[in-house]
Amino acid sequence: MVGVSGGVDSAVSLLLLQRRGVQVGGLFMKNWEEEGEGCRAEEDRRDALKVCAQLGVPFQSANFADEYWKGVFEHFIAEYRAGRTPNPDVLCNREIKFRSFLDHARALGAGRIATGHYARIDRVGDRFRLLRGRDAGKDQSYFLHALGQEALSATEFPIGELEKSAVRRLAEEARLPVHAKRDSTGICFIGERDFRSFLSRYLPATPGEIRDPAGCVLGEHPGVFYFTLGQREGLQLGGLRGRPQAPWFVVGKDVERNILYVDQGHDSRWLFSRKLQASQASWTAGAPPAGRFACTAKTRYRQQDVDCEVEIGESGRLDVRFAAPQRAVTPGQSVVFYVQDECLGGAVIDATDAPALAKQEAA
Incomplete structure (x- = not known):
């Protein structure tokens, strides 16, 4: 069972397995209930269906929104509330794509699953190893590091040996309807929307002081949890009297006192x-x-x-x-x-x- 996302990577993964003579099916995972601005779930589902129809393989969809909310999103919000910056893709892979999806695929009779990740798996003795994808610029092993032996032993990454350009070329040669579709970016449940606007629905704005490392007040922020270390955008601190015309960067957060610390220079020692x-x-x-x-x-x-x-x-x-x-x-x-x-x-x-x-x- 191939996790088909509606993108070119999963489509080519399906194509390559079919060409190997593997009996395959495609399954589209819906992990977020909300539709509307910035959400492409329905468009992606239709694209996944088109790919499966063209290749003549069975198509199914499954709704894992409840599992995603409990296993990923609640943790995501709790971490931001604590002033930390979580990585939901790591949890999504562990809890949804290689647990809920794997369990669902097995219940449907599949022996293995495959996804369009740029990574590789090999076996040394009785141990399965997670390896970087051949395309160094697209390697996704960072996001897959939480997978254990059970998931690795039941998973294939068909495009892990390929460069992205080769994946695009295969899709175009096979005339897959998604061969030119642009890659999705950002966090899946936010899509193309403004991040701070989305987060404010769950973490209301709590204005506080922006200070430099010496404690001088420079301005006001809407909430420390909207910012992360090293961030430059959204500070609105241009043209401060007596300060150089250099960009400001977030260098620290005091969540208890609701203070955001900033300093000038990309390579601030802080x-x-x-x-x-x-x-x-x-x-x-x-x-x-x-x-x-x-x-x-x-x-x-x-x-x-x-x-x-x-x-x-x-x-x-x-x-x-x-x-x-x-x-x-x-x-x-x-x-x-x-x-x-x-x-x-x-x-x-x-x-x-x-x-x-x-x-x-x-x-």
């Missing part, structure tokens, strides 16, 4: 850290490779890997030390670990050793 603490670890092999090990890691999608050392405490808490300072490492996001092409797993960032602005101001 944004850099060498260490982080993380929890809620997921390991693709079911366990970490050792209690202490060296590897590479990234703290956001499409970031370059950086060398690091990982130490795991008795409670499962991770201490990660980087070989070089890292910019805007953000609580709520994921730190994901690699050894060359293999993704070992990852964890949720809790804190870093970046300079503590509230303590600096108090001093």
Whole structure:
């Protein structure tokens, strides 16, 4: 059973499996009930149906909106309310696409599932490994790091060996109706809508002060939870008297006092850290490779890997030390670990050793 999203990647995944002689079906997942501005769910469902009809494979749809709300969205809102910046794609993959979808596909009689992710899976002995996709610019292993052995053993990524350009070319040669459809961007349930406007429906605006690292008040923000570390947009701080004409960036948040801290310069020292603490670890092999090990890691999608050392405490808490300072490492996001092409797993960032602005101001 192929998870068909209405996009070109899942369509070509279906095509490649069919060409291999695999008995395939397509299933469209509806994970969000709301329609309207910015939501393309119905358009995507029709496109997925067209692809299946052209290839002559059975098409079905399933509504996982309730599972998505409970397993992904409630966590998303709770994290923003706490002043953190969650990554819903990681939870969606673990809870919906490779749990609810897998269970549903098995109930329909499918032995395996496939999706249009740019990643690869191989097997070494009795262990399945998650590998980066061949297209380094499209690799999605970062978002898949929470998958365990059960999901990996039952999953295929048919386009994982291909470059995006080759996927487009295959779709065009097969005259698939989605061959030129643009890729979806952003968080799935927000679509093309303004992020702050959407979030304000669940987290009402709570205006507070914008301060610089020394504690000087520069302006007012609509709510600290609307901003994330390293963010430049939406601060509206241009032309401050006595300040250089340089962009401002978010460098810290004090949720309890509702203060947003900003500084000028992309490489402000307040944004850099060498260490982080993380929890809620997921390991693709079911366990970490050792209690202490060296590897590479990234703290956001499409970031370059950086060398690091990982130490795991008795409670499962991770201490990660980087070989070089890292910019805007953000609580709520994921730190994901690699050894060359293999993704070992990852964890949720809790804190870093970046300079503590509230303590600096108090001093």
